[in-house]
Amino acid sequence: MAEDIAYQFDVESIRKQFPTLSQEVYGKQLVYLDNGATAQKPKTVIDAIERYYEVENANIHRGVHFLSQQATDKYEEARRVIQRYINAPLEEEVLFTTGTTGGINLVAYSYGELLSEGDEIIISAMEHHSNIVPWQMLCERKGCILNVIPMNESGELIMDEYRKLLSSKTKLVAVTHISNTLGTINPVKEIIRLAHDSGAVVLLDGAQSIQHMPVDMQALDCDFYTFSGHKVFGPTGVGVLYGKKELLDRMPPYQGGGDMIEKVTFEKTTYNGLPHKFEAGTPHIAGGICLGEAFRFLETMDLEGIQHYEKELASYAESELLQIEGLRIIGTAAKKTSVVSFVIDGLHPFDIGTLLDKQGIAVRTGHHCTQPIMDFYGIPGTVRASFAFYNTKEEVDALVRAVKRSAEMLR
Amino acid sequence: MTLEEKQQDIIDEFAIYDDWMDKYEYIIELGKDLPMIDEAKKTDDRLIEGCQSRVWLATDVQDGKMRFTADSDAIITKGIIGLLIRVLDGETPKSVATSDLHFIGDIGLQEHLSPTRANGLLSMVKKMKLSALKAAAE
Numbered sequence A: 001m002a003e004d005i006a007y008q009f010d011v012e013s014i015r016k017q018f019p020t021l022s023q024e025v026y027g028k029q030l031v032y033l034d035n036g037a038t039a040q041k042p043k044t045v046i047d048a049i050e051r052y053y054e055v056e057n058a059n060i061h062r063g064v065h066f067l068s069q070q071a072t073d074k075y076e077e078a079r080r081v082i083q084r085y086i087n088a089p090l091e092e093e094v095l096f097t098t099g100t101t102g103g104i105n106l107v108a109y110s111y112g113e114l115l116s117e118g119d120e121i122i123i124s125a126m127e128h129h130s131n132i133v134p135w136q137m138l139c140e141r142k143g144c145i146l147n148v149i150p151m152n153e154s155g156e157l158i159m160d161e162y163r164k165l166l167s168s169k170t171k172l173v174a175v176t177h178i179s180n181t182l183g184t185i186n187p188v189k190e191i192i193r194l195a196h197d198s199g200a201v202v203l204l205d206g207a208q209s210i211q212h213m214p215v216d217m218q219a220l221d222c223d224f225y226t227f228s229g230h231k232v233f234g235p236t237g238v239g240v241l242y243g244k245k246e247l248l249d250r251m252p253p254y255q256g257g258g259d260m261i262e263k264v265t266f267e268k269t270t271y272n273g274l275p276h277k278f279e280a281g282t283p284h285i286a287g288g289i290c291l292g293e294a295f296r297f298l299e300t301m302d303l304e305g306i307q308h309y310e311k312e313l314a315s316y317a318e319s320e321l322l323q324i325e326g327l328r329i330i331g332t333a334a335k336k337t338s339v340v341s342f343v344i345d346g347l348h349p350f351d352i353g354t355l356l357d358k359q360g361i362a363v364r365t366g367h368h369c370t371q372p373i374m375d376f377y378g379i380p381g382t383v384r385a386s387f388a389f390y391n392t393k394e395e396v397d398a399l400v401r402a403v404k405r406s407a408e409m410l411r
Numbered sequence B: 001m002t003l004e005e006k007q008q009d010i011i012d013e014f015a016i017y018d019d020w021m022d023k024y025e026y027i028i029e030l031g032k033d034l035p036m037i038d039e040a041k042k043t044d045d046r047l048i049e050g051c052q053s054r055v056w057l058a059t060d061v062q063d064g065k066m067r068f069t070a071d072s073d074a075i076i077t078k079g080i081i082g083l084l085i086r087v088l089d090g091e092t093p094k095s096v097a098t099s100d101l102h103f104i105g106d107i108g109l110q111e112h113l114s115p116t117r118a119n120g121l122l123s124m125v126k127k128m129k130l131s132a133l134k135a136a137a138e
C-alpha cells in the first residue's frame, strides 16, 4: 500500500533534493530516521545559505546601502512567506526567535510579567523539557501555580481532567501540538476552545507539527504558536513565535538592545513597534532568509499527500516491528503522526541504538527530553524512529531487519 | 602484566575484527559474561547517572592496590566497563591516576568516552582516577 502512495508521491525525486540522504556511514547506506530531532535540508535551502554569505551578507534595518537594503527586504520577505504559510493575520505577529525553546522562554518571561501570585498555568504530562522548565521558572519568579493535564496509557491527554483543572484562576495553557516522544496529536482545537471559555490564553508548542500537517493560526485560534526552523527543513538557530497582536502589544519587551527601540535617552527609552520590539540585536539574518526558503520549498509540496504518506510509513513500521518478540510500542494514541517509539523487553534502548547506528540506521534513544513520560511508563528510555516524507518503505524494512539483528545479538 | 601490556593485549584481541558488528558481538559477550557487582553494592552513592545508561562503581584499596567493580544496566556499556576494569584493577593508585587509556580509541570505541555520549563511562573513569588520587595522597 505504501508503494502506491510512494508512486503518486515520487519519493525518489524528492530524495534527490536532499544531499545528506545519499551518503554512507560505516560503509552502509545511511537510513535517516531521526527527523524528530532535526530534519535534513533541501538543496534550495543549502544554496540560499551559501548565496547569502557569498554575495548578500549585510546587516539589516540599519544601512542605507544596497546590500543592507537587499538583506532587509529578503529578511522581511521571509517573514511574509512564513505568515502566509501559517495563515497569520498580520506579518508583525510573526516574530523571529532562536527556536521553539526561544519562543517559549519569550512568552514565559514577557507574558509572565503580566501574571501575579496565585495565577495558574496548565501544561501537560507529555511536554518536552523546554515546555516545562520555563514555566517552573516563571512560577518561582511570580508565585504562580503549575498544573499538569494527565495522560492515559495510550499517551492521550485525559480531557475530563483538563476541564477540572480549568478555572478563572487559569491564565495560560501551554501544550504541545504533537508529542515528540509518543507521536500523539493532541485535540488542540478543543483545548483552545475550553481555555478561552475560562479566559486563559493558549501557547502551542508546534515543534513537531508544522513539518507534518497544515497549520492555520486563524482556524486554530491559538494565542501563541512556536516552532524551530531546523525541524522544518530550515537552518538551526532560528525559529518563529507567532503571537496575537493584541497580546504582543500588551507584553513588555523580553530583551533590550538595538533594533527594539524607538528612541533612547538616559532618562527614558521608548520601544519600537512589532515585531521589532521582540527582536533585539542583530538577528540570525541568514537563518531567517533561509527559513523562508524552506517554507517556499514546503509550499511546493502536497501537504495532504505528505500526511498520508508519512502515516502509511509509520503504520507499516509499527506492524512490522511488532512481529519482533517482546517489542512494545510506546504511544498508541488513536491520532498519531509518524513517530514510532518502542522498547524491547529485557533490552536497553541504548544498546539497541548503538547497534542500529553501526548498521547505518540513525534513530534516537533515551528520554527525548521528556523524562516525565519515561517515569510514567517506568522505562529508562525508548528507541524512536521518526519519519519524514523523504523516507521510504525500503528504509522501514532496513530498520526492521537491523532491529531484529540487534535484538538477537543482545539476547 | 603492566598496565600498558594489558592495553596492548586488548588491542591485539580486537585486531581480528574488521566488521563493526563483530566487534560489538564480542563486547556484548564480555558484558554478558561479567556479573561484576553485588546487587547489595548497587546503592545510590555508587550510582553514576548517565543520560542514557546507568553505571555503578565500587572502589576499594587492598594491599596498596586499587580494586574496582562496576556494573551497568546497558550491556554494551557493561562490556566496555569490563575492558576498563581489566586494565585498571589491581594497579597501584599512582598508575591508575596517571594512566592514559589509549586502547579505547585504538579499538575504535572513543565515542563511548566522549562527553556528549552521556552513558556514564566518562564519569566512571574520572571517578576511578579520583579515587586513585585520593589513595595515593593517603
Ligand SMILES: Cc1ncc(COP(=O)(O)O)c(C=O)c1O
Binding pocket: A036, A037, A098, A099, A100, A101, A102, A128, A130, A131, A176, A178, A179, A180, A205, A207, A208, A228, A369
Ligand atoms: C515538542 C518539542 N518541543 C520543543 C523542542 C525544542 O526545540 P529546540 O531545541 O529546537 O528549541 C523540541 C525539540 O526537540 C520538541 O520536539
